[in-house]
Amino acid sequence: MTTIDDGNDRFYRDNAAAYAGRTRRTPEARLDKFLARLNPGASVLELGCGGGQDSAYMMARGFDVTPSDGSPEMAAETARLLGRPVEVIRFEELCWRERFDGIWAEACLLHVPRTALPAVLARILLALKVGGVLQASFKAGDIEGHDAFGRYYNYPSRDWLRQQFEATRWVGVEFGETDGGGYDGKPTRWLHAAAVKPGN
Template sequence: MSNDETSAFYDGNAETYASRERRLPTKRLDAFLATLPAGGKILELGCGGGQDSAYMLGKGFDVAPTDGSAELAKQAEKLIGRPVTVMRFQDLQAIGEFDGVWAEASLLHVPRGELFDVFSRIQSALKPGAPLHASFKAGEAEGHDGFGRYYNYPSPDWLSQCLTAGGWRDIALSEADGGGYDGKPTRWLFLTARK
């Protein structure tokens, strides 16, 4: 989590948030999993209610789920039947451990000034050539939503420059219209890159 208000929202609304109607991003998940070795080890950053972890586990991958909210982690554990590590992105310490990192709608809560460091930590956690998938709510300036949650709202150019400066390879960005927990129309940025 990026700040106290964001953490308070997820801790206070964990059960509702985890059990909400959510369409699984199967197309993005399948595209990501297709780039990994069979049974590869995946770090999920910000697993929320655990649905994406459950899907990847069901496909035979070794998933290490994490979330910044202890209450959301408990909800995810109920779904997937394995421990979820409670961890802020800024505390990631793994070195060369993972075949891929999945961060769907989670890194968007990292303060802009800390995002470069978080990308660097993710890079360190990955094996050489391993992929990162992440998604963000697009925008031009950081801010908060109606629930008080912080978002970094990057533009494609800003995000691309951040990754290029960090030495990431095969950076690809796409955009699509969608929604979010707040029910408002949202422009989403989808990012893939390799260490």
């Protein structure tokens, strides 16, 4: 199983510096809301850390952050920003067991093929401690496809995504939607999902 297609690999390999160096955004309210659900100093895994800005923000807030990215080139950009090593690991390689209190997956799981998403959500569930929280964001839509840069997106609807979380035994699943943009500069409807690992 692979969770990132060649178009995504190629884009992040060839554009890592430009992608990481784009205008830095102020961490959004949902990042603060995510952190507010965790105890001070809690362990957080960031998936798809990109340029590393969110990891840097969480570290500055005193959290024990493990930044990770499936692209070696993007991981190198984050390591340069943070001054520390960054895990290079693809979603299908996640193998932690009850290691993290929270997992922050901003604009990364949207690249997982629809057929592979349940297995990836199951791996993320295993990586969390009981009661741990996942926060993830997706570009909303009705059918999977590619953008103008050749990157694959799963473009889920709220109902379809809820089914994937419920099938992998998450609880407390909540959704929000916002209008925004992306690297391509096009208006984007964002779907934000939060979920909790249940007790045994």
